[in-house]
Amino acid sequence: MPCVNADGTVTESGRAILLGLKEAKTAEALAGATGLPLFRVRSGLREMAQAGLVVDLEGAYRVTERGQALAERS
Amino acid sequence: MEATPSPAPPTTHLPRIGSPAPEFEAPTTHGVLRLEDYRGTWLILFSHPADFTPVCTTEFIGFAQLYPELKKRNVELLGLSIDSIYAHIAWVRNIEQNFSVKIPFPVIADLNKEVATAYGMIMPGESKTEASRCVFVIDPEGIVRAMIYYPLTTGRNMDEMLRLIDALQTTDKHKVATPANWKPGDKVIIPPPTTQEMAEERLSAKNGFECTDWYFCRKKL
Numbered sequence: 481m482p483c484v485n486a487d488g489t490v491t492e493s494g495r496a497i498l499l500g501l502k503e504a505k506t507a508e509a510l511a512g513a514t515g516l517p518l519f520r521v522r523s524g525l526r527e528m529a530q531a532g533l534v535v536d537l538e539g540a541y542r543v544t545e546r547g548q549a550l551a552e553r554s
Numbered sequence: 555m556e557a558t559p560s561p562a563p564p565t566t567h568l569p570r571i572g573s574p575a576p577e578f579e580a581p582t583t584h585g586v587l588r589l590e591d592y593r594g595t596w597l598i599l600f601s602h603p604a605d606f607t608p609v610c611t612t613e614f615i616g617f618a619q620l621y622p623e624l625k626k627r628n629v630e631l632l633g634l635s636i637d638s639i640y641a642h643i644a645w646v647r648n649i650e651q652n653f654s655v656k657i658p659f660p661v662i663a664d665l666n667k668e669v670a671t672a673y674g675m676i677m678p679g680e681s682k683t684e685a686s687r688c689v690f691v692i693d694p695e696g697i698v699r700a701m702i703y704y705p706l707t708t709g710r711n712m713d714e715m716l717r718l719i720d721a722l723q724t725t726d727k728h729k730v731a732t733p734a735n736w737k738p739g740d741k742v743i744i745p746p747p748t749t750q751e752m753a754e755e756r757l758s759a760k761n762g763f764e765c766t767d768w769y770f771c772r773k774k775l
Contacts, residue, residue: 519630
């Protein structure tokens with residue numbers, strides 16, 4: 481997974497995505513806020529949603545408690 | 555005794571200009587990507603025969619140098635070859651070490667040839683194990699807008715990639731066509747009339763067009 485390392489920490493781009501989602505955002509808004517390319521944000525959100533680190537609120541995403549904790553310790 | 559005819563070569567499916575680009579989900583140097591991840595942006599999907607080969611290395615350097623201009627035009631790059639992720643990572647690191655050029659775009663590791671087959675990137679008459687030098691320009695709605703195929707031996711022209719993008723985006727924005735060797739700033743072609751009445755109006759109208767004949771009108775943007 482590109483955003484989550486094997487040791488459970490998140491990569492730099494993964495951390496940027498998680499920290500950018502304290503308030504729910506669309507992928508487009510998150511790309512604008514983080515400066516990451518939209519395709520990277522979309523693929524990262526998809527994988528972090530599968531891992532339970534973010535939740536998909538019908539088009540907008542928000543970090544979960546688990547995702548927040550992971551971002552803070554990475 | 556009659557000779558048995560040799561079997562026909564397997565059918566190769568090619569995308570078509572104006573049709574939706576084949577969907578894919580593939581491992582890349584930037585993680586697993588899908589075509590749908592590029593919705594809303596233009597995409598240049600291009601293939602190369604193999605990592606650690608000289609012509610491909612010059613092309614990757616060329617694409618990397620082109621990338622800032624493409625980003626200004628809302629265009630992303632996505633490379634592909636029938637190599638592993640580890641080969642791709644080693645190669646892009648090698649390019650950075652030897653040529654001081656960082657490869658900023660993802661590269662698909664298409665070891666099972668799924669994407670290459672869907673896009674008709676393999677030319678069996680040339681190589682059954684490598685992708686040819688193919689380029690697919692896909693628009694923000696996922697429609698194939700242009701295709702370029704080059705053989706293994708011939709590196710692509712990066713200026714033409716940019717010219718093609720400029721031409722397609724100009725066509726979309728202004729509903730015009732672009733003539734041979736067109737570059738931004740040059741006159742564009744007004745699509746020819748499709749009825750006799752429109753042809754007569756085209757020549758008589760004071761519309762600012764430069765018309766050589768009813769079917770050949772140009773204008774400055």
